[in-house]
Amino acid sequence: MPTIHTDPPTLYAERSDWADVTPQAQYENVNPLAPIFYTEEYKDATDYFRAIVKSGEMSERVLELTENIIRQNPAHYTAWQYRYKTLLTIKAPLDVELRLMDELAVKHLKTYQVWHHRRLLLTETRKPVPELAFIARSLKADEKNYHTWSYRQWLLAYFNDDELWDGELEFVERMLKGDIRNNSAWHHRFFIVFQSGTRKGDEDRDEVVRRELAYVKQSISQAPNNASAWNYLRGVLDHSHTPYSTLQLFVQLYTVPHSPGETAVEVIDLENPPPSKDSQLPCPAAIEFLADIYELEGGNGIPKATELWKSLANEHDTIRKKYWEYRIREALQSTGP
Amino acid sequence: MSHLSRSPTDGYPTETSNLQAATESTLIDHIPDTDDTSAATLQKNAHIQFLIRNLVQGFPSKYTSQDASQPWLMFWTVQGFSVLGVALDPTNKQKIIDTVMAWQHPDGGFGGGPGQAAHLLPTYASVCTLAIVGRPGPGGGWDQINREKMYKYFMSLKQPDGSFLVTHHAEVDVRGIYCLIAVAYLLDLLTPELVEGTPSFIASCQTYEGGFSSASQPYYSLSLNPTTPAPTPTQPSVLDSPRPPLGEAHGGYTFCSLASWVMLQPLTPSSEPKPEINYKRLLRWLSNMQGSEVEIGGFKGRTNKLVDGCYSWWVGGSFGLLEAVGVGGHGDPQGLHDDGPASAQDTENWDDVDDSLFNRKALQEYILYAGQHPAGGLRDKPPKTPDAYHTLYCLAGLSSAQHRVLPSPTRRNVLLDAWESTRGMFVTLPRSRDPLDSLRKSVFADALSWSEEEGTSKFVGGNGNRLNGTHPLFNLTMTHTEAIMGHFYKQKVPTRKKAKAGST
Numbered sequence: 001m002p003t004i005h006t007d008p009p010t011l012y013a014e015r016s017d018w019a020d021v022t023p024q025a026q027y028e029n030v031n032p033l034a035p036i037f038y039t040e041e042y043k044d045a046t047d048y049f050r051a052i053v054k055s056g057e058m059s060e061r062v063l064e065l066t067e068n069i070i071r072q073n074p075a076h077y078t079a080w081q082y083r084y085k086t087l088l089t090i091k092a093p094l095d096v097e098l099r100l101m102d103e104l105a106v107k108h109l110k111t112y113q114v115w116h117h118r119r120l121l122l123t124e125t126r127k128p129v130p131e132l133a134f135i136a137r138s139l140k141a142d143e144k145n146y147h148t149w150s151y152r153q154w155l156l157a158y159f160n161d162d163e164l165w166d167g168e169l170e171f172v173e174r175m176l177k178g179d180i181r182n183n184s185a186w187h188h189r190f191f192i193v194f195q196s197g198t199r200k201g202d203e204d205r206d207e208v209v210r211r212e213l214a215y216v217k218q219s220i221s222q223a224p225n226n227a228s229a230w231n232y233l234r235g236v237l238d239h240s241h242t243p244y245s246t247l248q249l250f251v252q253l254y255t256v257p258h259s260p261g262e263t264a265v266e267v268i269d270l271e272n273p274p275p276s277k278d279s280q281l282p283c284p285a286a287i288e289f290l291a292d293i294y295e296l297e298g299g300n301g302i303p304k305a306t307e308l309w310k311s312l313a314n315e316h317d318t319i320r321k322k323y324w325e326y327r328i329r330e331a332l333q334s335t336g337p
Numbered sequence: 338m339s340h341l342s343r344s345p346t347d348g349y350p351t352e353t354s355n356l357q358a359a360t361e362s363t364l365i366d367h368i369p370d371t372d373d374t375s376a377a378t379l380q381k382n383a384h385i386q387f388l389i390r391n392l393v394q395g396f397p398s399k400y401t402s403q404d405a406s407q408p409w410l411m412f413w414t415v416q417g418f419s420v421l422g423v424a425l426d427p428t429n430k431q432k433i434i435d436t437v438m439a440w441q442h443p444d445g446g447f448g449g450g451p452g453q454a455a456h457l458l459p460t461y462a463s464v465c466t467l468a469i470v471g472r473p474g475p476g477g478g479w480d481q482i483n484r485e486k487m488y489k490y491f492m493s494l495k496q497p498d499g500s501f502l503v504t505h506h507a508e509v510d511v512r513g514i515y516c517l518i519a520v521a522y523l524l525d526l527l528t529p530e531l532v533e534g535t536p537s538f539i540a541s542c543q544t545y546e547g548g549f550s551s552a553s554q555p556y557y558s559l560s561l562n563p564t565t566p567a568p569t570p571t572q573p574s575v576l577d578s579p580r581p582p583l584g585e586a587h588g589g590y591t592f593c594s595l596a597s598w599v600m601l602q603p604l605t606p607s608s609e610p611k612p613e614i615n616y617k618r619l620l621r622w623l624s625n626m627q628g629s630e631v632e633i634g635g636f637k638g639r640t641n642k643l644v645d646g647c648y649s650w651w652v653g654g655s656f657g658l659l660e661a662v663g664v665g666g667h668g669d670p671q672g673l674h675d676d677g678p679a680s681a682q683d684t685e686n687w688d689d690v691d692d693s694l695f696n697r698k699a700l701q702e703y704i705l706y707a708g709q710h711p712a713g714g715l716r717d718k719p720p721k722t723p724d725a726y727h728t729l730y731c732l733a734g735l736s737s738a739q740h741r742v743l744p745s746p747t748r749r750n751v752l753l754d755a756w757e758s759t760r761g762m763f764v765t766l767p768r769s770r771d772p773l774d775s776l777r778k779s780v781f782a783d784a785l786s787w788s789e790e791e792g793t794s795k796f797v798g799g800n801g802n803r804l805n806g807t808h809p810l811f812n813l814t815m816t817h818t819e820a821i822m823g824h825f826y827k828q829k830v831p832t833r834k835k836a837k838a839g840s841t
């Protein structure tokens with residue numbers, strides 16, 4: 001006789017395999033203000049969950065219950081916490097759990113818990129390499145997802161093995177090629193190049209700095225009004241204690257409007273790639289950078305810096321007028337009258 | 338409004354610039370014509386109705402995603418009332434106290450709802466809610482907070498790198514640290530032991546951009562430092578470097594880091610190696626988070642992301658915190674104020690009364706024009722719907738752009754003079770030899786020294802838009818902060834000079 005497959009009753013209250021548990025209502029003797037109107041399914045599942053937490057039961061069916069709650073509310077951190085303890089206690093296969101998480105993470109990219117649970121699993125399974133491809137897929141759904149990027153950085157730093165790191169620069173270059181303005185990707189680049197030790201092939205640090213400066217200058221020349229690239233440039237210089245003044249020739253190209261007859265560049269200066277034809281100049285970030293160079297120069301540099309700050313305050317970056325005026329005050333004060 | 342220049346795309350469009358351009362098109366439509374003065378009115382009644390609906394009728398089922406954040410829903414609502422100058426009646430206050438107390442965990446701290454595990458974030462939201470509606474004595478909430486267990490709970494979350502888990506088996510992040518320190522301040526729970534290593538952890542979260550990330554990754558040395566005996570023999574020591582931030586600079590994490598940093602000042606070691614953050618880079622980053630005129634001067638939370646009303650508080654509010662540690666300052670080196678303070682209505686002289694480092698006027702405009710939903714409640718940006726979270730942080734951001742609230746050395750001295758040595762929770766020694774007494778005293782005086790600078794408030798849209806000031810560290814009104822701290826530190830708070838503008 002063919003069996004007709006029917007879904008089990010949706011409510012735990014109707015299920016015989018849960019009949020031994022007495023559901024526990026959320027509020028007893030309190031009539032709460034600002035209540036949430038839960039669906040019947042959510043109320044039912046969490047009533048049983050409270051009873052389970054109280055009894056301390058850790059079993060296969062607790063995994064089913066917590067999964068049910070998490071699917072309805074992935075931010076239920078207590079359900080996650082209890083699930084994790086249950087997994088370890090009953091020695092559930094963690095690779096199965098990880099496959100379930102593949103589905104949940106992409107569905108609920110913005111919750112802290114899906115990503116942290118994954119971390120906990122990885123510290124147990126210790127198989128980080130397949131994670132890289134998973135993360136890359138998740139980033140396709142949301143290229144600036146904070147948790148996804150932090151998770152990738154954690155994975156690299158925590159396991160810290162060469163096989164993991166091998167393709168990382170290539171990966172981030174691909175991401176930046178996709179969107180040159182993706183600040184998360186720029187941050188990732190800084191993280192992998194400068195902040196977590198020295199990688200194979202990167203032992204010559206001066207060479208690394210040269211490579212990064214060339215990369216970011218090229219990027220600025222393609223799209224000069226990109227705050228992410230300018231911040232990266234400053235980051236590289238600050239980190240390597242390279243004077244800003246070494247970039248003066250480069251930034252000056254971006255502080256003035258395009259000149260009418262500039263189409264034909266006679267000599268291509270690889271050190272100082274010029275702004276692209278369609279770029280919108282002058283670029284306030286370049287003016288700011290040049291002012292910083294003048295300020296550091298001191299003496300006659302200060303009035304020159306002040307002129308630039310004034311042009312930002314009154315013309316090119318008026319929303320930050322207060323900030324530019326503050327920079328002027330500070331520069332004048334620190335040099336004295 | 339076509340004269341406003343759009344953000345340059347350099348003839349090189351990407352997903353980021355396309356999204357930016359679409360957002361600017363929507364925002365431009367929300368900039369009112371110059372003769373339309375009603376657009377600059379804060380629709381207080383509509384927002385109050387929105388909050389009352391949430392409190393009394395409750396939240397629709399789509400808020401199930403916030404089931405583990407019930408204390409936040411409550412805090413956003415009641416603090417929204419406080420900022421709007423609405424006091425709750427005793428019956429509703431009592432109902433709220435009873436609701437909050439159902440969230441306290443038997444082992445200390447508060448959870449996201451009854452029966453939920455304790456967690457640092459709802460602990461902050463619960464304690465702040467009690468600061469607003471609670472009182473001393475039986476049933477008042479304040480004396481039913483189990484502070485001994487809360488302290489033990491805090492210590493159980495502590496990590497070797499000075500950070501804290503937000504709850505057991507969960508992530509480390511600076512939101513949790515902020516919540517923990519704020520609660521420790523309010524409830525008189527701060528000890529050097531609790532926050533040892535925390536300033537260094539916070540400093541390590543500053544990224545090359547200047548803002549702060551969610552956390553940093555510790556690396557440990559294998560050998561123990563022989564000169565300092567570790568509390569437990571197996572405890573490894575954290576390396577100063579590498580200690581990379583995880584995630585990019587972000588407005589919410591920056592507020593939490595900076596507020597924690599400010600609160601830890603009385604405890605930050607002055608001896609080497611003294612943890613440091615780069616203020617100059619931080620100020621530059623904060624300043625760059627303000628959107629341009631075409632974005633109505635709202636704040637964004639990360640580089641190359643979109644403006645959003647909630648960053649009015651997280652980023653806008655950070656400028657005052659930075660001033661509190663001496664950056665920006667409100668000095669007047671060029672005698673700009675020779676003409677005396679301008680009157681509140683005189684927009685011509687706006688700049689003369691504005692010593693802050695960001696565009697306070699534009700931020701107020703963003704909230705008024707783009708942040709308000711026509712049906713009540715506030716939001717991220719149009720055409721989004723309002724929600725409880727954005728309603729509070731838009732209002733608090735608007736308040737912080739209206740009022741300049743900064744630590745006052747005069748007020749601090751008054752508080753120090755009035756201090757009476759009292760027994761904190763941890764004392765076993767006689768009072769005179771209590772090493773914590775001086776720490777508690779400076780924590781108390783630092784926290785309550787924040788005061789509104791006279792003659793510096795500014796209300797776009799007129800005085801009718803005035804909101805109550807809110808404490809830049811806690812996001813509670815001064816009155817509520819003084820009341821709860823006075824209670825837990827067992828101090829009588831000296832009365833302030835009456836502020837001249839009344840609340841609504």
Ligand SMILES: [Zn+2]
Pocket residue numbers: 645646647648717727
């Ligand atoms: Zn927001």
